[in-house]
Structures are given as structure tokens and as C-alpha cells.
Amino acid sequence: MTSYPSDLRYDKEHEWIRVEGDVAVIGISDFAQDQLGEVVYVDLPAVGDTVTSGETFGEVESVKSVSELFSPVSGEVVKVNDDLDGAPEAINEDAYGTGWMIEVKLADASELDGLMSSDEYQDFIASEA
Amino acid sequence: MALGARMVPFAGFEMPVQYVGIIDEHKAVRRSAGIFDICHMAEFRVFGFDAFDALQRIVTNDLHKIDELGSAVYTVMCAPDGTIIDDLIVYHTGDIEYLIIANASNREADAMWIRKHLPETVEFMDESDRTALIALQGPEAVRIITDLAGEEPSARFHLGEARLDETVPVILARTGYTGEDGVEILCHSSHAVAVWRLLLSFPEVTPCGLGARDTLRLEMGYALYGSDIDSETDPLTAGLGWVVSLAKGEFVGRDRLVRIKADGPQRKLVALTVSEGVPRHGYPVLHDGVLVGTVASGGFSPTLQRGIATAYVPVGLAAVGTALSVEIRRKTVAAEVVKAPFVTGTSLSAK
Numbered sequence: 001m002t003s004y005p006s007d008l009r010y011d012k013e014h015e016w017i018r019v020e021g022d023v024a025v026i027g028i029s030d031f032a033q034d035q036l037g038e039v040v041y042v043d044l045p046a047v048g049d050t051v052t053s054g055e056t057f058g059e060v061e062s063v064k065s066v067s068e069l070f071s072p073v074s075g076e077v078v079k080v081n082d083d084l085d086g087a088p089e090a091i092n093e094d095a096y097g098t099g100w101m102i103e104v105k106l107a108d109a110s111e112l113d114g115l116m117s118s119d120e121y122q123d124f125i126a127s128e129a
Numbered sequence: 130m131a132l133g134a135r136m137v138p139f140a141g142f143e144m145p146v147q148y149v150g151i152i153d154e155h156k157a158v159r160r161s162a163g164i165f166d167i168c169h170m171a172e173f174r175v176f177g178f179d180a181f182d183a184l185q186r187i188v189t190n191d192l193h194k195i196d197e198l199g200s201a202v203y204t205v206m207c208a209p210d211g212t213i214i215d216d217l218i219v220y221h222t223g224d225i226e227y228l229i230i231a232n233a234s235n236r237e238a239d240a241m242w243i244r245k246h247l248p249e250t251v252e253f254m255d256e257s258d259r260t261a262l263i264a265l266q267g268p269e270a271v272r273i274i275t276d277l278a279g280e281e282p283s284a285r286f287h288l289g290e291a292r293l294d295e296t297v298p299v300i301l302a303r304t305g306y307t308g309e310d311g312v313e314i315l316c317h318s319s320h321a322v323a324v325w326r327l328l329l330s331f332p333e334v335t336p337c338g339l340g341a342r343d344t345l346r347l348e349m350g351y352a353l354y355g356s357d358i359d360s361e362t363d364p365l366t367a368g369l370g371w372v373v374s375l376a377k378g379e380f381v382g383r384d385r386l387v388r389i390k391a392d393g394p395q396r397k398l399v400a401l402t403v404s405e406g407v408p409r410h411g412y413p414v415l416h417d418g419v420l421v422g423t424v425a426s427g428g429f430s431p432t433l434q435r436g437i438a439t440a441y442v443p444v445g446l447a448a449v450g451t452a453l454s455v456e457i458r459r460k461t462v463a464a465e466v467v468k469a470p471f472v473t474g475t476s477l478s479a480k
Contacts, residue, residue, distance in 0.1 A: 038152045040429045041406050041436075043460065059458065061407050063151040063429050064340050066458075
């Protein structure tokens with residue numbers, strides 16, 4: 001079953017973000033991984049790269065399709081989940097845990113205000129279906 | 130939808146891309162057995178004392194190979210300029226009767242083309258709407274169908290009539306598109322659900338969608354119409370010289386193919402592996418930074434756990450071991466020409 005932890009925030013491109021102080025961990029939601037199917041490849045930025053809110057920061061590829069990843073916030077990439085290189089299936093198995101993608105040092109914390117809560121995101125998914 | 134299938138429209142049909150997941154379905158077929166609903170495929174019946182001679186002039190392969198009743202042959206049919214109209218399997222189903230299985234997307238065009246080249250003495254019937262086709266493939270497939278039919282199916286590339294569970298009349302063709310042994314089950318569309326359920330009653334059978342059908346055939350290097358071959362490619366360039374019999378006499382496209390063979394094809398369809406990522410149809414293929422071709426078929430191989438592809442490249446770059454690269458969107462990754470099939474040791478290659 002898909003789940004949407006309430007301590008996370010979500011964007012319309014189906015990324016989730018967990019804020020811890022001035023850094024934020026980013027991944028894709030259970031809904032997104034379920035729609036994609038089995039993930040076989042992830043292309044992520046390098047530590048030190050900059051990401052911009054609403055712009056692509058990488059790609060996630062399943063057997064049948066490729067999708068761009070959009071950053072919910074702006075800032076500098078301070079950590080990248082290199083484990084996904086050899087085990088991208090973690091995104092399907094544990095989207096909010098071992099399937100995390102990048103950690104970003106927030107450039108503008110006010111960008112978080114534009115993101116959705118778990119309840120809002122679930123309403124959003126329902127309205128898109 | 131009760132089986133959890135994810136549907137997409139394909140050639141006018143609502144088709145399941147996947148049931149449980151492409152990789153699981155793929156592995157089930159390589160390990161045990163899978164079933165595929167391929168009712169969308171086109172079936173034509175050609176009947177008459179002049180049928181043999183007429184078909185012999187339409188397809189590139191030599192139909193004398195299927196003089197034996199119940200035998201089948203893979204072939205293409207070409208336009209006068211040698212380009213491929215479609216790839217087909219022709220079954221010799223009766224003394225003066227042939228059954229052709231063709232691609233769904235080419236059904237109308239094929240029917241028109243074949244009709245146009247048949248004399249009035251030969252009857253042509255498009256059986257597609259009332260014909261169901263279900264493929265059962267995998268190392269366990271023959272055991273399962275033997276169980277259901279009460280006897281072992283005919284030899285490879287042969288077909289025969291059978292009754293499943295002593296009740297459902299079917300035709301069992303020992304053919305497939307996965308690299309595994311198995312059968313393609315033809316029956317009246319009113320029996321399709323019964324056949325599907327009988328097959329599913331075996332716990333070792335996994336329902337598979339179009340996604341796994343594509344990854345399985347790609348691992349074997351089997352051509353897909355629309356990706357590897359199309360109305361702009363000829364069979365010799367596509368590596369399908371083995372289905373072209375220039376010696377059998379006149380057929381549509383022969384003159385052109387004789388010339389291509391004499392000159393030697395300029396390009397060749399090769400198999401590629403890539404160092405990372407998943408190559409897809411249309412991605413640029415480079416040699417020393419220069420564009421030399423594009424990916425024909427590409428995807429992720431669940432067996433090899435890596436991206437694989439086919440591509441047309443100049444013959445000088447077609448040798449196994451040639452280093453190329455593929456532009457996978459923003460990245461250029463290393464690629465190498467390898468020998469097809471990508472995957473060996475399947476239940477079919479073991480035979």
C-alpha cells in the first residue's frame with residue numbers, strides 16, 4: 001500500500017522533502033514510484049551542484065519509461081545517495097527511507113511554504129486520477 | 130483489470146503493459162512460464178490451389194520450406210524497392226491453405242497489399258476479429274500445455290490441433306517471441322477467456338504484459354516492426370538475410386534485394402551494450418564523437434541488469450567489439466558492439 005508520511009512535504013511533481021534544520025532530504029513519493037514501476041536507473045547531480053526550485057535535478061528511469069526529477073526547493077547539493085547507483089530498486093522498496101535521493105542546503109526556506117502537506121498531496125493525487 | 134493490469138492503448142486495443150511488474154514477469158518467463166494476451170495480432174487465411182504460387186511471390190522466404198503440412202516459417206514481405214512491409218509467420222495449415230500472423234499495427238496495410246497480389250482464384254480472409262492468440266512461453270511451458278492438451282505439442286515451428294482440458298478446441302503453434310520454448314495458442318475469440326483461465330490454474334504461470342514481451346524479445350535480438358525494421362529498411366541491411374531466398378524465383382522486391390546483396394549493404398543492424406543508463410529508440414549513436422546512427426530498439430535487460438540496444442551503423446563499425454557511444458539525453462555513455470542474442474542459455478537455445 002502506498003503511504004504519505006505526515007512529517008514530509010510534497011510537490012506537484014511528486015517529490016517529497018524532509019526538512020532537518022537548514023538542510024532538506026529529497027526523494028519521490030510512493031505514488032510516483034508506483035506509477036513508474038521498477039526503477040532501474042537514477043541520474044542525480046553531484047555534491048556541490050546547485051538545484052533550483054521547479055527545475056530538473058536529475059532523472060529516474062524504470063523499465064518502461066524515463067521521468068525527470070524536479071527540485072521542490074533551491075540550494076546546494078550537500079549529499080547524494082550513491083547507493084542508488086547499484087540498487088535503484090530501493091526507490092520502489094522504501095521511497096521515504098533508503099530510496100532518498102539528494103540532500104540540499106536550503107537557499108530560501110520560504111520556498112517550503114508553497115509545498116503540500118500529506119493530506120493536501122493525497123487530495124491532489126485523487127484529483128489528478 | 131481484475132488481475133491488476135496497467136492498460137495502454139495499442140493499435141486500437143486496450144493492452145496490458147504489465148500485471149505485477151515488468152521485471153518479475155520477465156524473470157518468470159525465463160525461469161518458469163508466462164502467458165501473454167496477444168489477441169491484437171492480425172491473422173489472415175489464404176486458400177486456393179494457386180495460394181502457394183501467389184504467396185511465394187509475396188514473401189521473401191522460400192515457402193517450399195513449409196511443404197510439410199503443419200510447418201511454419203518466419204519471413205518478411207517487401208515493397209518493390211526492397212523495403213519491409215511487414216514481418217510475418219506463415220503456417221501451412223491445409224493442403225491448399227496458409228495462415229499468416231502479422232503485426233496488429235500493419236493489419237489494414239498488409240491485408241490490402243496481400244489482396245492486391247493474389248489472383249482472383251485465391252481466397253483471402255481476415256480472421257483477426259474472431260481469432261484469439263495467447264502465448265505460453267518459458268522452460269515449463271511445454272510441460273504445462275502437454276498437461277492441458279493430453280499430448281505433447283508439435284515440434285518447433287509446427288502447429289497442430291488440440292483440445293485443452295478435453296473441451297476447448299485450439300490450434301497449438303510451437304512458436305514464440307521470447308527465446309523460450311513454448312506455444313502460441315490460436316482459438317476462437319469466444320474461447321479466449323477459458324484458455325486464459327485454464328493456463329492460470331497452474332500456479333507456476335505468470336500473466337505478462339507487453340512490457341515483458343518487449344524486454345524478452347529484445348534480449349534475444351528479435352526484430353520489432355516499427356523499431357528495428359520498417360518501410361525504410363530492407364531485410365539484408367536488417368540482418369534478416371536468412372529469411373530472403375533470392376534463389377527461389379521471382380518475388381516482390383527481389384530485383385532490388387539482388388542489387389543490395391551484390392553491392393553489399395551500406396549499414397548493418399548491430400547489438401550494443403552500454404556502460405550505464407538505458408538506451409531508447411531514437412537516441413543518437415556516436416563514433417569518435419561523430420553521429421553514425423540511432424538506437425533502433427533499446428531498453429533495460431532484466432537478465433543482464435543493464436541497458437541493451439540495437440542500432441543501424443555503417444558496416445565498417447559493425448564488427449563485434451567496436452567501441453561506440455550512445456547519447457542518453459544529457460549524458461554520453463560508452464557502448465560496445467556485441468554478438469546477438471544478448472542472452473544465451475534459454476530453454477530454446479538449450480534445445
